[in-house]
Amino acid sequence: MSKNSSTATGTSVSSRILLDAVTKHYPGQSKPAVDGITLEIPAGKIVMLVGPSGCGKTTTLKMINRLIEPTEGRITLGDEDVTNIDGDQLRRRMGYVIQAGGLFPHMTVAANIAIVPKMLGWSKEKIKNRVDELLELVSLEPAMYRDRYPRELSGGQQQRVGVARALAADPPVLLMDEPFGAVDPITRQRLQDELLRIQEEVQKTIVFVTHDFDEAVKLGDWIVVFSEGAHIVQYDTPERILNEPASSFVEDFIGAGAGLKQLTLNRVRDVELAEAVTGSPGEMAQDVLARVKEAGDGHAVILDENRRPLSWPSRRQLSRLETIPATPDAAIPLVTQGSTLSDALDTMLVSSAGAALVTDRRRSFVGVITVEVVMEAITRSRKASAMANDNDSPVGTNTGTIEVQGGTT
Amino acid sequence: MSDVLRPQAAVGTAAWKGLVIQPAVIVLILAAFVIWLKLGNLSATERATLNPGDLLAYTGQHLALTFVSSAIVLAGAIPLGVLLTRRPFVKVSGVILALANFGQAAPAIGLVVLLAFWLGFSFWSAVVALVVYAALPVLRNTMVGIQGVDERLVESARGMGMSSFSVLMRVELPLAVPVMLSGIRTALVLIVGSATLATFIGAGGLGLLITTGVNLFLPRVLVSGALLVALLALLIDWLGRVVEHYARPKGLR
Numbered sequence: 001m002s003k004n005s006s007t008a009t010g011t012s013v014s015s016r017i018l019l020d021a022v023t024k025h026y027p028g029q030s031k032p033a034v035d036g037i038t039l040e041i042p043a044g045k046i047v048m049l050v051g052p053s054g055c056g057k058t059t060t061l062k063m064i065n066r067l068i069e070p071t072e073g074r075i076t077l078g079d080e081d082v083t084n085i086d087g088d089q090l091r092r093r094m095g096y097v098i099q100a101g102g103l104f105p106h107m108t109v110a111a112n113i114a115i116v117p118k119m120l121g122w123s124k125e126k127i128k129n130r131v132d133e134l135l136e137l138v139s140l141e142p143a144m145y146r147d148r149y150p151r152e153l154s155g156g157q158q159q160r161v162g163v164a165r166a167l168a169a170d171p172p173v174l175l176m177d178e179p180f181g182a183v184d185p186i187t188r189q190r191l192q193d194e195l196l197r198i199q200e201e202v203q204k205t206i207v208f209v210t211h212d213f214d215e216a217v218k219l220g221d222w223i224v225v226f227s228e229g230a231h232i233v234q235y236d237t238p239e240r241i242l243n244e245p246a247s248s249f250v251e252d253f254i255g256a257g258a259g260l261k262q263l264t265l266n267r268v269r270d271v272e273l274a275e276a277v278t279g280s281p282g283e284m285a286q287d288v289l290a291r292v293k294e295a296g297d298g299h300a301v302i303l304d305e306n307r308r309p310l311s312w313p314s315r316r317q318l319s320r321l322e323t324i325p326a327t328p329d330a331a332i333p334l335v336t337q338g339s340t341l342s343d344a345l346d347t348m349l350v351s352s353a354g355a356a357l358v359t360d361r362r363r364s365f366v367g368v369i370t371v372e373v374v375m376e377a378i379t380r381s382r383k384a385s386a387m388a389n390d391n392d393s394p395v396g397t398n399t400g401t402i403e404v405q406g407g408t409t
Numbered sequence: 410m411s412d413v414l415r416p417q418a419a420v421g422t423a424a425w426k427g428l429v430i431q432p433a434v435i436v437l438i439l440a441a442f443v444i445w446l447k448l449g450n451l452s453a454t455e456r457a458t459l460n461p462g463d464l465l466a467y468t469g470q471h472l473a474l475t476f477v478s479s480a481i482v483l484a485g486a487i488p489l490g491v492l493l494t495r496r497p498f499v500k501v502s503g504v505i506l507a508l509a510n511f512g513q514a515a516p517a518i519g520l521v522v523l524l525a526f527w528l529g530f531s532f533w534s535a536v537v538a539l540v541v542y543a544a545l546p547v548l549r550n551t552m553v554g555i556q557g558v559d560e561r562l563v564e565s566a567r568g569m570g571m572s573s574f575s576v577l578m579r580v581e582l583p584l585a586v587p588v589m590l591s592g593i594r595t596a597l598v599l600i601v602g603s604a605t606l607a608t609f610i611g612a613g614g615l616g617l618l619i620t621t622g623v624n625l626f627l628p629r630v631l632v633s634g635a636l637l638v639a640l641l642a643l644l645i646d647w648l649g650r651v652v653e654h655y656a657r658p659k660g661l662r
């Protein structure tokens with residue numbers, strides 16, 4: 001979440017996308033599906049297109065890679081006008097992810113990922129290395145998954161492969177059309193965290209369509225709120241959309257609990273974590289218990305040799321043990337530094353401890369987050385809200401028509 | 410979810426049993442028939458009609474009819490079926506399907522004889538009749554198979570920059586293969602059975618035994634003809650199943 005970074009035009013011009021007065025008019029329909037939209041997608045940022053169903057957000061997305069040919073207007077990728085270049089060539093330069101990944105069931109995971117590199121004529125060796133690299137990137141063990149068929153994967157795993165496939169030829173742009181719409185909430189949360197982690201590494205320009213406002217707030221550097229006909233109602237940072245909705249339409253769309261949604265804007269790494277007493281398997285439980293008592297804590301965190309949390313026994317559990325066992329406890333509340341406070345709060349509320357263990361990217365333990373810390377963060381972010389300044393906002397308007405819903409950036 | 414079951418193993422064994430039993434049964438019946446031919450209590454006329462040389466010749470004619478017609482059906486109906494699923498031609502697909510339906514709904518014997526009046530009493534009229542008769546299952550299953558491919562897969566393929574031809578070759582056709590093959594098998598079995606009728610227009614085949622059996626009241630000859638046609642049909646059906654088993658893309662259930 002970077003409200004301070006210099007947007008777009010300056011750095012890595014190559015992947016900025018500009019829709020210039022683009023219209024899509026389907027024959028036989030009186031109203032255009034997309035009405036003269038001018039939209040700048042800054043390079044290396046995640047821009048979320050949200051709006052009610054049928055508002056034209058998916059049409060807008062598909063016009064970027066010209067799966068849908070615009071009726072009017074120009075589309076620029078970097079400095080290049082791509083409105084009239086060969087559509088297939090253009091699409092090979094843009095990753096495309098759809099719901100459930102859209103994997104081809106008759107091809108293995110590796111073959112699915114290799115499709116675009118093959119079309120681009122990469123060597124076998126290079127493709128093989130790239131496939132493994134990408135599987136690692138999306139946290140799937142290459143040796144285990146590369147020769148599997150999609151139906152042997154869970155929904156979340158298929159979605160990961162879908163993302164890997166879209167990234168295969170390292171395109172500057174990633175287009176995602178409600179990719180996480182078909183998975184259960186827990187998997188979705190995990191996939192979202194994963195996407196943010198991947199984005200930290202790859203820094204793509206991502207255009208992401210969703211109808212889920214919470215998802216937009218969580219993932220977006222910028223959010224475009226659409227009303228019917230792809231009219232841009234507001235194009236702003238998640239913070240500002242939550243704090244200063246441009247119209248009652250946006251307010252309705254945000255829905256209840258804007259305050260709680262603020263929690264989605266803050267990450268675990270932004271708050272101060274509590275320290276904890278740690279122990280390792282094989283130690284005498286008594287010794288660990290003594291340390292816990294000395295520190296005045298209620299629990300001890302048991303870590304394996306890579307500092308990954310195994311279990312989180314309470315004083316009482318410790319007192320019943322002889323030595324510390326090496327068995328991992330699947331039920332311990334775990335969040336990562338990249339998790340939102342909202343997800344962290346969810347996790348702690350279901351755990352009995354009223355707190356959660358925080359791990360870093362390599363899944364090693366960094367600290368404990370408690371409900372109190374989250375509460376403090378809410379108070380703080382309220383005070384600090386609405387500090388983003390207008391100057392770096394990308395362009396987003398509709399031209400040529402009356403702006404039914406009022407204000408834009 | 411790393412330990413997802415691989416159900417194809419179980420399905421595979423069941424399918425395999427079927428694939429082994431069918432030819433075994435065919436061979437057994439054929440052996441019994443040969444033994445009966447050698448040792449059975451046949452009249453002189455029957456023995457003359459059922460002599461091995463003639464039987465082989467009839468079977469050869471029957472197979473020739475079958476393979477030529479099948480080849481034409483496959484070469485014509487598959488590309489046509491593919492074409493009819495392409496955007497510019499979708500509109501005419503209804504008309505073509507109705508025509509193919511008509512071909513199949515018309516009584517085969519009527520078709521054979523009518524065509525013979527028009528094209529002459531020959532091998533090739535019989536082939537034309539068989540082609541018209543058996544085109545529908547192949548045509549329809551090709552179309553249904555391709556139309557049955559999840560539209561999102563096609564979109565996702567286009568979205569990756571595959572040309573529409575390469576989407577057809579690498580996504581749509583491979584995924585349609587199981588449905589197409591079952592249509593092809595149906596057509597082949599239809600052709601083997603219907604090739605019996607070629608005898609009425611002098612195109613030979615195992616049907617000759619049946620008509621001889623009827624005309625001269627030789628029930629044993631009649632039954633022999635029917636039995637051989639049935640065995641041939643079962644054999645073709647088995648070949649079709651074997652191909653289906655191996656051509657089905659891995660990764661599909």
